Amino acid sequence: MADKRVTIQATRYDPDRDSAPRMQSYDIPFYDESMVVLDALNYIKNHVDGSLSFRWSCRMGICGSCGMMVNGTPKLTCNAFVRDYWPRAIHVGPLNNFPLIRDLVIDMDDFMHKLKSIKPWVIRKQELPLGAGEHRQTNQQIDEFRQFSECINCMLCYAACPVYGLNNEFLGPAAIALARRYNLDSRDQGLKERLPVIGDAEGVWECSFVGECSVVCPKGVDPAKAIQQTKLDTTMRFVLPYGNRD
Amino acid sequence: MATEIDMPSPHRGEGQGEGQGVKEYRWRMPANWWTRTRHYFLYVAREFTAVPMALWLIWLLYEIKLAGNGPAGYYPPRSAAFVAFSAVVLLFALYHSYTFLKLAGVIIRVKVLDRSIPPRVIVMAMFGAWAAGSVVVGFVLIWFAR
Amino acid sequence: MSTTAVRRPALSHLFFWFLFSNGGVITALLLPVHVLVQGILGPLGIVKVVDQHYDTWIRVLANPLVKLYLLVLIMFAFFHFAHRIRYLLMDFGVHAAKTVPAQVAFYGGAAVVTLITVWILLTTVPIGI
Numbered sequence: 001m002a003d004k005r006v007t008i009q010a011t012r013y014d015p016d017r018d019s020a021p022r023m024q025s026y027d028i029p030f031y032d033e034s035m036v037v038l039d040a041l042n043y044i045k046n047h048v049d050g051s052l053s054f055r056w057s058c059r060m061g062i063c064g065s066c067g068m069m070v071n072g073t074p075k076l077t078c079n080a081f082v083r084d085y086w087p088r089a090i091h092v093g094p095l096n097n098f099p100l101i102r103d104l105v106i107d108m109d110d111f112m113h114k115l116k117s118i119k120p121w122v123i124r125k126q127e128l129p130l131g132a133g134e135h136r137q138t139n140q141q142i143d144e145f146r147q148f149s150e151c152i153n154c155m156l157c158y159a160a161c162p163v164y165g166l167n168n169e170f171l172g173p174a175a176i177a178l179a180r181r182y183n184l185d186s187r188d189q190g191l192k193e194r195l196p197v198i199g200d201a202e203g204v205w206e207c208s209f210v211g212e213c214s215v216v217c218p219k220g221v222d223p224a225k226a227i228q229q230t231k232l233d234t235t236m237r238f239v240l241p242y243g244n245r246d
Numbered sequence: 247m248a249t250e251i252d253m254p255s256p257h258r259g260e261g262q263g264e265g266q267g268v269k270e271y272r273w274r275m276p277a278n279w280w281t282r283t284r285h286y287f288l289y290v291a292r293e294f295t296a297v298p299m300a301l302w303l304i305w306l307l308y309e310i311k312l313a314g315n316g317p318a319g320y321y322p323p324r325s326a327a328f329v330a331f332s333a334v335v336l337l338f339a340l341y342h343s344y345t346f347l348k349l350a351g352v353i354i355r356v357k358v359l360d361r362s363i364p365p366r367v368i369v370m371a372m373f374g375a376w377a378a379g380s381v382v383v384g385f386v387l388i389w390f391a392r
Numbered sequence: 393m394s395t396t397a398v399r400r401p402a403l404s405h406l407f408f409w410f411l412f413s414n415g416g417v418i419t420a421l422l423l424p425v426h427v428l429v430q431g432i433l434g435p436l437g438i439v440k441v442v443d444q445h446y447d448t449w450i451r452v453l454a455n456p457l458v459k460l461y462l463l464v465l466i467m468f469a470f471f472h473f474a475h476r477i478r479y480l481l482m483d484f485g486v487h488a489a490k491t492v493p494a495q496v497a498f499y500g501g502a503a504v505v506t507l508i509t510v511w512i513l514l515t516t517v518p519i520g521i
Contacts, residue, residue, distance in 0.1 A: 015269040099270035165275040205405035208479045210289045228353040235410050277485050296476035313449050314516030320446040324435045332431025339427050343420040380425035387429045391440040391448045
């Protein structure tokens with residue numbers, strides 16, 4: 001076991017020196033069957049090349065910060081086992097469709113602004129006083145939106161989305177799925193505030209249902225479903241009589 | 247957000263607005279992106295089905311127009327080339343039907359007695375409607391040819 | 393980045409998506425059988441098909457229900473095709489396909505095909521049963 005080795009080809013980019021990203025190859029020990037790509041990157045950082053930059057935090061598929069392209073597919077590197085790729089070399093690159101800051105670190109500002117633009121919180125027309133108690137929900141009401149609330153903002157869906165790749169103005173999968181999560185929430189009354197953003201030309205209408213966002217989602221959120229259902233619901237609001245009422 | 251000033255950032259990599267003021271490398275989507283994975287290719291094939299189907303319907307319109315020429319000016323479609331063309335269109339049309347009706351199960355949500363109908367049932371209903379529609383149209387096209 | 397710009401609900405997109413999705417369902421349900429029967433089985437002589445003979449073709453086309461059916465099929469189908477081909481061009485990196493003139497050209501094209509269909513259905517074979 002100790003003799004097995006694996007080749008990691010990582011994208012390197014130093015904004016002060018490089019005009020374009022380049023590739024660097026690392027030959028490291030494949031020391032443990034349970035080793036994931038993130039472990040390999042940490043091994044490189046600790047033992048081979050301390051200058052390699054990448055984001056990570058929880059190591060257990062919860063924080064959503066270690067998303068990278070592994071052999072061309074957006075993956076959480078903490079969730080991508082080396083044994084699934086070995087003995088072939090593993091190519092690790094920064095997430096597609098985002099500006100590159102350094103090595104494997106992408107600029108997520110655009111995503112953060114989009115997330116904020118759909119107001120991902122429960123909006124009430126009038127806040128009830130604390131003494132009125134909690135907003136109660138039945139299990140069925142929770143089931144309406146539970147799937148869409150699992151998003152960890154890892155941006156894999158944006159890296160998988162060719163529509164976002166071609167047009168960065170597109171609101172994108174995760175933001176629309178999160179908007180739907182709140183629009184379906186029985187406690188929420190903010191649909192009309194979100195509608196101008198999600199119903200915009202750069203909102204749901206830009207999506208052509210490639211469906212790859214749902215394929216790569218590590219949490220089973222299914223943003224493609226959220227987007228198409230939003231299209232249908234928004235259409236029905238205007239097609240059905242009284243559909244546009246509150 | 248819109249301004250990107252090129253200045254040395256002492257805070258680079260420390261969280262807050264780390265993209266600002268730093269020289270970034272911007273990717274461009276290659277024109278052949280859809281050849282890179284099987285999923286992308288199948289998606290483009292799905293969208294492309296519109297082209298052969300449109301050509302076939304234009305032919306149908308032409309055939310209806312031909313009926314205005316009178317018995318002497320009407321010639322029914324019998325050429326091998328037309329059959330070959332139709333066979334290709336049929337493959338695309340079937341692929342369109344399969345993908346579109348299957349995806350409808352993702353989109354359409356129906357509630358009966360406060361319970362959501364599972365997507366599988368909706369997809370089955372769509373495929374059932376496809377079979378029923380095909381039988382009706384096929385029946386008309388063949389029965390009235392007697 | 394246009395996050396600060398005022399966003400308007402895009403009602404035209406909504407309308408054309410409505411036509412697109414309905415056209416998608418209609419062509420999915422009805423087009424394959426037309427292609428199979430009229431394009432393959434009829435020309436090969438495997439079964440008798442209405443359009444293989446002038447008399448039967450005329451008789452079917454004269455029926456007002458058939459005319460209405462053909463109009464609905466072709467109209468929705470072409471709005472579906474126009475939408476898909478426009479988005480396909482955008483996928484191929486043709487940014488012009490996104491502009492308003494392109495939308496006018498594509499959806500206007502579908503509308504023109506619809507008008508031509510109405511004209512053909514009304515002028516070639518008179519309505520009768």
